[in-house]
Amino acid sequence: MKHRISAGLHWLLLARRGRAARCARAAAGQPTDLDDRMMNRAIALAEQAAARGEVPIGAVVYGSPGTADEGRIYAEAFNRREELRDPSQHAEFTAIVGAARQLGDWRLNHCSLAVTLEPCPMCAGLIINSRVGRVIYGADDPKAGAVRSLYALLGDRRLNHRPVVIPHVREEPCSRLLSSFFARLRERRRERSGNA
Numbered sequence: 001m002k003h004r005i006s007a008g009l010h011w012l013l014l015a016r017r018g019r020a021a022r023c024a025r026a027a028a029g030q031p032t033d034l035d036d037r038m039m040n041r042a043i044a045l046a047e048q049a050a051a052r053g054e055v056p057i058g059a060v061v062y063g064s065p066g067t068a069d070e071g072r073i074y075a076e077a078f079n080r081r082e083e084l085r086d087p088s089q090h091a092e093f094t095a096i097v098g099a100a101r102q103l104g105d106w107r108l109n110h111c112s113l114a115v116t117l118e119p120c121p122m123c124a125g126l127i128i129n130s131r132v133g134r135v136i137y138g139a140d141d142p143k144a145g146a147v148r149s150l151y152a153l154l155g156d157r158r159l160n161h162r163p164v165v166i167p168h169v170r171e172e173p174c175s176r177l178l179s180s181f182f183a184r185l186r187e188r189r190r191e192r193s194g195n196a
């Protein structure tokens, strides 16, 4: 009996230690295993976008590590700008709006966002306005990135919210998806102009 209690206590302590380590990693701006899993999910969503002829970007909003709803998915989306002819249909924009609807609250402080590409100024603006607690992204966007490439909106001290930012999580597959999509697009355009 005594052994069973001490074994139970041992596992409880190990679980607590694991949770503390995950929280410490999350606070230090390191991706946790959960963040990696969510980024894989975002990559799968980006692949769905590519299959529909959309620029392959995917996003997931979920309960942050160390919160009561750790790992719970509130919303996920992929880029559907062409299909819906709507300039606000960026993956992370749709996922954040979806998460706020799901939660019945516009404040998403306890949520993390995993998105395959560095958010643009529009999406960075929404991240600030929705108080998303953590932003995990894959590839930098040198043409429109508003987290570190062109602007650093999420770290601007003049604004009233600065989320934890973890760049370059699963960067290689995220950028490969984009580069092969644009390579195929250029190839198709060349074929079309060749046939004309």
Ligand SMILES: [Zn+2]
Binding pocket: 090, 093, 119, 120, 121, 122, 123, 124
């Ligand atoms: Zn955007």
